[in-house]
Amino acid sequence: MSASALLSVQGVRVDFPGRRGAPVARAVDGVDLDIRRGEIVALVGESGCGKTTLARALLGLVEPTAGRVVFDGRPLRYSGRSLKAYRRRVQLVLQDPSGSLNPRHTVYDAVAEGLRVHGHGGDERAAVAEALSRAGLRPPERFFLRHPHELSGGQRQRVVIAGALVLEPELLVADEPVASLDASVRGEILALLLRLRAELGLSALVVTHDLGLAWNIADRVAVMYLGRIVETGAVERVLTAPRHPYTQALLSVLPEAPGEPVILAGEPPDPSRVPSGCRFHARCHILAGGEADRAGVSQACRGRDPEILDGSGAAQVACHWAHAVTG
Template structure:
């Protein structure tokens, strides 16, 4: 894997034990993991359910503090104070896998994408940022989607549900890109998109187009090899 000294984000001998239930001993979910992601590099984290993939991802995002080892971002150990974590998550932002459960049905597409800007107190032209983020994910013209709600995405009769799911996924990705993070995390972020869009969205939009580093979390080894510079298997 990437040498730790040159990495934008690195996990150094990370160990995470989860508390057991009903007096059972702690379960070791992550044991001595080393992982490095350079600037402008796509790394895929692959593993089956129950292998510690999600726990490691949560640890890299600062949602779980490791029991041993540590996480380093841009040369500095990750701190777990509220202010430090908020600043970090502006740069390491997560696009969730399931847009149906993540998008608020009462919010318009515009509000869903702008939510991160408002949470982190960004100043500047909000509408321009939302427009650019939607455009980057292929939702064009972006203004056409501003006032739509998640259930109003797509049109037509046949394959309506699949098309709506794809558009929702793009909205989720736009909500990540609008913050212009240095390191977007993707929890199978393009699972519902077709193969051509999958490659375009991740490889071209994030790395080639924007020069971003990206961690893609997935259980599918095939797509991981297609889009990633390096593949880490848990």
């Protein structure tokens, strides 16, 4: 764990037992990831790659099968008291505000809920008003008695963010925070997250399948495939000069991407049947097109698992071909 890291995921593995004797599904398969104070990290990948399970592990909602989560220098403990204290400092922002807000609760009660759970001893009304104001709902008193159905989608997402901010956390974990919003509102919510980082020094992990979102909000990106991070580094470096074939394929389908999109063969493999060698090799256009063979690494791609990337944030890639052609 680097000295400046607020949160460090160290060798985390999360297994889920199969039903009726089926093989164990390894949703997260050895991940190191640091998040520094004041840093926004985007965790990107296709649905089913393990990114939400990893987010749940670092929130303490899933206990890792192996490895550990370290926050502010201390390993996360899974007792009720320890988790309650931890979750005051690390807050979740869900992708669907309609699903995460109780339709019977007023905005005031929705935001105050965290204060009541954690036994806030101060002025509740002032804390709720400040959180709503920070989330861009002003004047806050105008929203106190409204219900979720009376708000727009963007306003509901701001209420969810206010509910996280009211506890004055140090880290936000945002799972697809703008996926359910109209394009016109997405930019406003992303701008809000950036402003909160600037004003409050918040760190954030943004879980998304959208590389365009990562480009607009993140300092650093970690690309995940089949339970493991396969490329990481500063967002500008990874998204302008991707080295892993999987990252290249994800970027190629963006509307502004040059050239033809890379169409990946098949679906992501079953996490209970991780392929030998590089876990991406069965879908890899570099291997299928003969480029890995010309670089002399095709056998390694099929038979040798690349090393796990460390969590330092330096530019790294888990790809035999990328190392062969770029050194």
